[in-house]
Amino acid sequence: MALLEVRDLQVRFTTQQGVVRAVDGISFDVEAGESLGLVGESGSGKSVSSLAVLGLVPNPPGLVTARSIRFDGQDLTRLSPDALRRLRGNELAMIFQDPMTSLHPLLTVSEQLTEVLGLHAGLRGIAARRVAAAGLGDVGIPEPESRLDAYPHELSGGMRQRVMIAMALLAKPKLLFADEPTTALDVTVQAQILELLTDLRERHGMALVLITHDLGVVAGTTDRVHVMYAGKLVEAAATRALFKTPRHPYTAALLKSVPTLIGDPDVPLPSIEGQPPDLTTLGAGCPFAPRCRRVVERCRLEAPRLELVSATEPGRRGHAAACFEPLLPTAS
């Protein structure tokens, strides 16, 4: 049994323009200790689905439904709000995109860190302070003792993200969701933070779900990758397999639009024609159909399900894609 098993997760937002189906019936597993990349454009539902697992989607306007969300044996959909709250920041942790705005500007680093310890480990005072300092050291912050009394605005962006990570790891979670943890940072700092996350994951033996729009980020960091488009999972595979032989036309197009250092500078970078669909007026067909080069009649009539396209490659969960006309393994 996997650490996290999500079945048929749906998130809808009621807005003035209509009901937005932000996440439209996705199912996925996260094994203990593994590292999973969740990739998609903004608005594809990748952040919302992780917020939904943690019960952090604001209601109203959001409404989360799921057949089941089993974490470590218990069904999160059946937990009381308070029981779910006790799991959050404890066994299930999350860090966010923008460390500038995600830390409380009016509380010191120490106040924000020790709060977690007080809530989940019953630690207070000097003891909590000592653990907090150790946590800061753990994420590679030099002189952690002296940083404890700093306010977030006195730290650099990379340092703030390290504080966020330290805060999430204080209670030794089994699963960490990292929502675009490097997007707001300088490129050099991005690499450091990714290395740190990989290192921490291995040392703490926790699972990591890395949410990003940047294929480059998942390439070096994760074991498996799930690609989302318009609220649906369109492809799931081991990272190597996905990069080598993408089966869904969307994934393939995405990979082609990533610039490389060895490309011909005079050839324009290919991009995907058209715009992502309006999530309030999704029809019955495949959401990618209007932009797809391999589209057939059937794609406009019914939505393809995520199905195994090849079980031959390593890893017991194989390679799945939601497409009636998947690319052949040799096509890319």
Place this chain on the structure above:
Amino acid sequence: MSELHKTAETRGSDLRWQLSDADLEELFRQSKRIKGESLGRDAWRRVRRNRPAFAALVFLALVAFGSLLAPLWPLPSPMVLDLQDEPQPPEWVLARGGWDAKDIWDLNPLDSALLQVRASVFGDLQTGHWLGTDSKGRDLLSRIVWGSRISIQVALAATLCSLIVGVTYGAFSGLVGGRIDNLMMRFVDVLYSIPFIFVVIFLITILNEYRAVLVDDYGIEHITVFYFVIGLIYWLTMARVVRGQVLSLKESEFLAAARVLGASTPRILFRHIVPNVLSIVIVYLTLTVPAVMLFEAFLSFLGLGVEPPKVSWGLLAVDGIEAINPIKTFWWLVFAPALAMGSTLLALNVVGDGLRDALDPKLRGK
């Protein structure tokens, strides 16, 4: 463009990425089809959709109409005394009476004409005391209608005064910038930290000493000075707001963009700066008018503003409070002026808030 592609693009920026001429032309053709909506029209649409604000606007229009045409309505004189033992309660009847220009304070030619129209339309027919009478036997409804003229006059004149001083000061400070701007704003700060009302009351007291001189030698009515003095308090915030807006516009990227596109200076001024400053000025104005009306009522209440026989809503409120006594409550004297003033001020505030929401570009399209 999706976020993915944007990233791809920025990362590939050193890879020289070009559009073909055909692509470029297609892009231009597409951009021409995109129609902008002017801020004004967008705001009007949203004010209309904001039902309370729209209702308040209609109400204010009715008040203004009723107040402007006061001599036309078949009301008893607001000035002629009819000394009785005590105020008479409201009575929904019609009466005979009528009165002419000598029963009212100074009238302008339009008012005199209206008064004549009234005489020819209604004859000597007039309302009974629909809202009762005050302690001197004067009709309360009539006093409220005529009082509204002075309250509205003061409000408009004082607001205009604050508008002229505030916008000039703020725009000048913002446009000049630098050391002068700094000094001018410091001066505003100093004035801000003075409890102005005390200074103004002090000023009004001293001005009262010069009333005869002002009227005889310069032909300036006491009340005119009064408008001016009130207006002078409220220019400070206006100056700050305008200066801030001008300053941020000066630095804004869209102005830089307009300049890069070759827009002329007058075009930049009138297409970009004026409309942007205007919206914030309008919002602030709609919030200044009720504040000024409140202040007029406040000063008249203290006996430092409008003086009898003229009447304003502030004076009517004093009458109401003086009529409160434990033996017999003349409730209409308390409620009627309070209701008139309260509903008008409420409507002004609602319209102001509605306009602020409507003109806030951050909310556009919502």
Place this chain on the structure above:
Amino acid sequence: MLGFLARRFVWFLLTVWVVVTVSFFLMRAVRGGPFSNERSLHPAIEANLQARYHLDWPLWKQYLQYLGPFELSDTGPEALGGDGTDRFGGLLAGDLGPSFKYRDFSVNDIIRQSLPISVALGSLALVFALVLGLGAGILSALYRGRGADVWIRLAATLGIALPNFVIASFLILAFVFVLPLFPVAGWGTLAHLVLPSFALGAPFAAYISRLTRTGMLEVLSNDYIRTAHAKGVPPLRVLWRHALKGGLLPVVSYLGPATAGILTGSLVIEKVFAIPGTGSHFVNSALNRDYTLAMGVTILYTVLVYGLNLVVDVAYSVLDPRIELEDA
């Protein structure tokens, strides 16, 4: 911090000096002098008054005499106080001079008697404003868009729109005559204080509730609130510890203007409820042309408002570590 305070103090002195100077010369510029309405007095009495207030001196000398304890008299030390015993020390010595109308009192005497009353009234009004405003604002933000929010916002708009004397008259009708719970007017017991301070505080409560609502909604939509939830902080604790701290900052910066506004409002409220506070004395002085008293109160309130604004600024910088008190 010290540099900030020093700079602010210099501005403070400058501001007060401007107020004092402008009002002094305005006052002395009054045609016929401050006693013009008492021309029927016996010439000997008038001469006495002139000597006492030194109205026969040149203007610069009067100004200096008002400003500070300078030895300006040609005839040596003199007794100038209300009862002829205490000397007039001048503004710098904290002496606001003799009242023009109340011959037996100095302005200091009058303020000493009346200020505690106004301070009691004003502080209670501020407490009312804060308690009601904060409570209503927080409720309104939490129940955004629902019944409670709509009613609170309507009440707040009414509170801002209605003049405080209208609110006062409604309160008197309701709680003195219809439901006789409180005395109608006067001064002495705590019960005398309730209605006036409520009427005085109501508009500010309305404004504070608006500020709190907007502030809370803004803060609650911040990323760091989501972080707090992700940390597993209980909802109430998120509110108290994480949201309130930022949400109340606008209210803190409003406290300065609110205090000035309450002082202003007290002019009317003290008149309505016949409370012998500094505000009533000020209004009377304005009506009676008691210039020294009017000027004294103006100066006192300028100092008071300036001081409170300074306290608020310092408090704000303590609450928000991002603010540096550099620019005065």
